[in-house]
Amino acid sequence: MKHTPPLLLLCACLGLTLGSAQAAPPDWSKVTASKITLLYPGASPIEWITKGSDHSGARALRKGESCASCHDQEAADMGKKLASGQLLEPRPIKGKAGSVPVNVQAAHDGSQLYLRFSWKQPAGGGAEKMDPTNQVKLTLMLDDNKIERANLSGCWESCHADLRTMPDGKDDKKTKYVKDGNLATGKYYDLMQWTSKGARHDGHVADKRVMDGGKALVDAKGEKKGDEWVVVFTRKFTGGQGDIALTAGKTYNFGFAIHDDHSAGRFHHVSLGHTLGLDAKADITANKH
Numbered sequence: 001m002k003h004t005p006p007l008l009l010l011c012a013c014l015g016l017t018l019g020s021a022q023a024a025p026p027d028w029s030k031v032t033a034s035k036i037t038l039l040y041p042g043a044s045p046i047e048w049i050t051k052g053s054d055h056s057g058a059r060a061l062r063k064g065e066s067c068a069s070c071h072d073q074e075a076a077d078m079g080k081k082l083a084s085g086q087l088l089e090p091r092p093i094k095g096k097a098g099s100v101p102v103n104v105q106a107a108h109d110g111s112q113l114y115l116r117f118s119w120k121q122p123a124g125g126g127a128e129k130m131d132p133t134n135q136v137k138l139t140l141m142l143d144d145n146k147i148e149r150a151n152l153s154g155c156w157e158s159c160h161a162d163l164r165t166m167p168d169g170k171d172d173k174k175t176k177y178v179k180d181g182n183l184a185t186g187k188y189y190d191l192m193q194w195t196s197k198g199a200r201h202d203g204h205v206a207d208k209r210v211m212d213g214g215k216a217l218v219d220a221k222g223e224k225k226g227d228e229w230v231v232v233f234t235r236k237f238t239g240g241q242g243d244i245a246l247t248a249g250k251t252y253n254f255g256f257a258i259h260d261d262h263s264a265g266r267f268h269h270v271s272l273g274h275t276l277g278l279d280a281k282a283d284i285t286a287n288k289h
């Protein structure tokens with residue numbers, strides 16, 4: 001048997017270590033955090049948002065102004081009003097927080113995207129456990145600039161008046177969808193979810209919501225440290241059907257939601273629309289580490 005020179009062995013080991021060091025999460029203490037305030041949206045489907053007679057933002061939206069440009073600073077006030085049942089909420093939940101400020105961090109290593117979310121557990125009080133299994137769920141959606149208006153409205157293109165749990169929803173199986181949503185044309189949101197029970201989902205929202213079947217999500221881990229939740233997603237740049245392909249240098253439309261206090265369906269806190277850039281200027285930039 002031929003003897004392997006020790007130097008070669010050393011090189012092979014180094015190569016391996018370097019290789020695995022690359023596909024590792026960043027040192028989060030060195031990654032800038034952006035604060036995004038999630039608001040309780042009540043029943044404000046895109047149909048209500050775009051109907052000029054009800055919502056004075058509708059006209060500006062048609063001209064290309066984003067929800068965030070008008071509402072970002074007042075998200076907490078808006079959420080408070082909506083959670084209280086003052087408007088657009090026929091089923092207010094007693095004690096429901098109006099808003100949840102969340103720190104968002106992002107980084108990538110050339111083949112995987114890492115997203116970290118942290119927030120303080122808000123006060124709850126909902127008597128009813130809509131989701132008895134999970135105290136908390138965090139869901140995020142990405143659009144590859146294919147869904148009309150999602151660059152302005154974030155996830156709102158999937159929020160419709162006829163969905164289950166909506167006041168006008170008649171079909172209790174009808175979950176969120178995108179108008180003319182289609183996997184083949186790329187008109188869909190890529191969806192990922194972490195649940196506090198320990199499940200993770202890699203799905204999409206096209207003509208209907210599909211919770212699983214994607215191949216990009218590597219991990220979604222969360223824990224509560226004191227009164228703070230910390231959730232980290234690890235996602236490969238490319239996956240399978242329903243996984244948008246990420247490329248360094250590009251930006252994507254991005255929104256996320258937290259189901260707090262055992263809530264389900266539309267009773268979540270949501271972000272307005274934001275952009276996520278990979279090595280590119282955006283509301284949240286994932287730089288290579």
Ligand code: HEC
Nearest residue numbers: 044049054055056057060061065066067070078152153156
């Ligand atoms: C040009 C600014 C503007 C834009 C763009 C805009 N809005 Fe509004 N929005 C308003 C104003 C002003 C109100 C207050 C009620 C009214 O006058 O219609 C409002 C009210 C609301 C309300 C009801 C809560 C409240 O405080 O009255 C919701 C929910 C809402 N907007 C969501 C959105 C979403 C989601 C988008 C994007 C898809 C959006 N808005 C885009 C200006 C805007």
